[in-house]
Amino acid sequence: MPEKLARLAELHADYDVIFCDVWGVLHNGVEARPFAGEALSAFRRHGGHVILLTNSPRRRASVGEQLDHIGVDPQAYDRIVTSGDVTRDLIKAGSRNIYFIGPDRDLPLLDGLDVDITGLDDAGAVVCTGLYDDEHETPDQYESILRDFRERDLPLICANPDLVVERGERLIPCAGSLAAIYSELGGETKISGKPHRPIYEAALAAAQELHPGIDRQRILAIGDGMPTDVKGARDFGLDLLYVSDGIHAREYTDHAVVDEERLGAFLEQHGARPVRWMQRLR
Incomplete structure (x- = not known):
């Protein structure tokens, strides 16, 4: 069972680029997750780069407009790579x-x-x-x-x-x-979208533009979906920060409290090996 992470800032020194999922991490389709955007903004202020990696079938400009409407801080990211674009x-x-x-x-x-x-x-x-x-x-x-x-x-x-x-x-x-x-x-x-290689290759190309010579070991993936974010990060050789309060929360959460034993069993069942986990990105 990986350790729980209190703040994303604890990992700032370990990574240069973040590939962050959108739906379930930054917002729930209706409203922005409190503190999630600020966590990514702080990573960028520390010198890192953030690429949002989403399975939205829309193109990046449309996703950006949606994020603005929902209230995600535009300072939280450098680029958006969508499943729609690579498709x-x-x-x-x-x-x-x-x-x-x-x-x-x-x-x-x-x-x-x-x-x-x-x-x-x-x-x-x-x-x-x-x-x-x-x-x-x-x-x-x-x-x-x-x-x-x-x-x-x-x-x-x-x-x-x-x-x-x-x-x-x-x-x-x-x-x-x-x-x-x-x-x-x-x-x-x-x-072409997560967990398949084309979207990760597009994100890696964007990362290399932002941070020439980036080492894949210095990229952190953040996500909440087992068949998409988790499998994609594993197959592409990326470290993963698992956000538990997403689409799988019902598997191990009661009354908004994560049962860590059940979470550990759930991660093991799916062959997930995140470096750390958080209930919500902050």
């Missing part, structure tokens, strides 16, 4: 005719790409950014159309690998939940 390369490399699944607000993901949104009969690929209505729909309602995609051997490009995300006190399904069903059906999925 554009997958879309460009695929069929021009795509079937789009997701809310209209995500359509700017396709801006500037030579693609057409078509019906199922003409589609050569599927691009999924999420459910059409994640407030009222569930992933199992999409199984029928996913079977249709599978029968036609259409690749599914998933712009947000997260299975669920926090929205206030609720967990909302994301595009990754549909990609998981499609994979179980035997369909081909293409994913």
Whole structure:
């Protein structure tokens, strides 16, 4: 069981760059986490650099606008790398005719790409950014159309690998939940976001611009999601600070208090080896 970290400042001397998750660490989809932005701002004032690494299917400018609206301090980060941005390369490399699944607000993901949104009969690929209505729909309602995609051997490009995300006190399904069903059906999925390498390679390229010659051992990943943040950091060879008050909190938290024995068992179950953990970033 890793030690609990009281303040991020205790690690300032050990790292030059932070790759920080956004949803679940900096905000919960409704409001900013108290003190999280200030912790990152203090790291930057100490001379470090912060790259926000998010599975949002939106482009970086849109995510920045969302952070401003929610109240995340713009001094908390240097760059934003999104799953949406790295997924554009997958879309460009695929069929021009795509079937789009997701809310209209995500359509700017396709801006500037030579693609057409078509019906199922003409589609050569599927691009999924999420459910059409994640407030009222569930992933199992999409199984029928996913079977249709599978029968036609259409690749599914998933712009947000997260299975669920926090929205206030609720967990909302994301595009990754549909990609998981499609994979179980035997369909081909293409994913660039966490935990896959393309988004980490994009973040590393940004880190090298900010801190030339950066040693990967001097990069700290911060996140709350086992299949995304934790696995991605482990596979890319990064140290991890685990934030427990995220999507998995129900597994080891009672009345806002973390049961450290249960947390330790949960981390062990998932093969997670964070260097430290915090209930919330501060």
